[in-house]
Amino acid sequence: MMAGARNRAVMSLAAMAGVWIMLVFAAGCMGQDTRLLEPEAAAELMRENRGNPDFVILDVRTPEEFRQGYIENAVLIDYYAPDFRDRFARLDRDATIFMYCRSGNRSSHVLALADKLGFRQVFDLRGGIVAWKKAGLPLVKADPAQAPTPSS
Numbered sequence: 001m002m003a004g005a006r007n008r009a010v011m012s013l014a015a016m017a018g019v020w021i022m023l024v025f026a027a028g029c030m031g032q033d034t035r036l037l038e039p040e041a042a043a044e045l046m047r048e049n050r051g052n053p054d055f056v057i058l059d060v061r062t063p064e065e066f067r068q069g070y071i072e073n074a075v076l077i078d079y080y081a082p083d084f085r086d087r088f089a090r091l092d093r094d095a096t097i098f099m100y101c102r103s104g105n106r107s108s109h110v111l112a113l114a115d116k117l118g119f120r121q122v123f124d125l126r127g128g129i130v131a132w133k134k135a136g137l138p139l140v141k142a143d144p145a146q147a148p149t150p151s152s
Helices: 002-030 039-048 063-067 084-089 105-117 128-134
Strands: 055-059 074-076 096-100 121-125
Touching: 039 096, 039 121, 039 128, 063 074, 084 105, 096 105, 096 128, 105 121, 121 128
Parallel strands: 055 074, 055 096, 096 121
Antiparallel strands: none
16 A cells, blocks of 8 residues: 555656656747847748848858858848947847857857847847758858948
8 A cells, every 4th residue: 555655656657757847848949049040040031031132141240250151132230340330320220130150159149139129130140150051051152342241
C-alpha cells in the first residue's frame, strides 16, 4: 500500500514538473520579438517584397565589412558614422525595413532606435550576416563606394 502511495506522489510531482516546464517554454515563446527573423524567414520576406519600392534592405555595418559581402539590393548606412542617426531618421517610417549587421548586436540597437522614432515595420536578421552565411544564403561583393544609399 505504501509503495502505491509513493508511486502516485512521484507521478504527481512529475506531472507538475511537466506542466511547469511547458509554462516556462510557452512564456518564453510569447516573449520573443517577432521582428527578429531567422535567415530563411528573412529571405522569404525579401522574395515577398521583390519590386516593392517601399521595401528597404539596410546594412548597418562598416564599409569595410560591406566590401566583404552584402545581401543583394542592400543600402549601407554605417552604424559608426557620426551622422548615422540623422540618416536613419530620414528613412520612410511607413516603409518595410529589413536590416542586418555582422552578428545582430548593432542592428538590435537600431531596432530600438526605430521604435523610438516611430517606424512601423522594421525587421532584424537574427544572428546578422554571420547567420546568413551559415545558412548558405547568397552575398554580393562590391566596392562600398558603389553601394546604393537610401534616398531622402
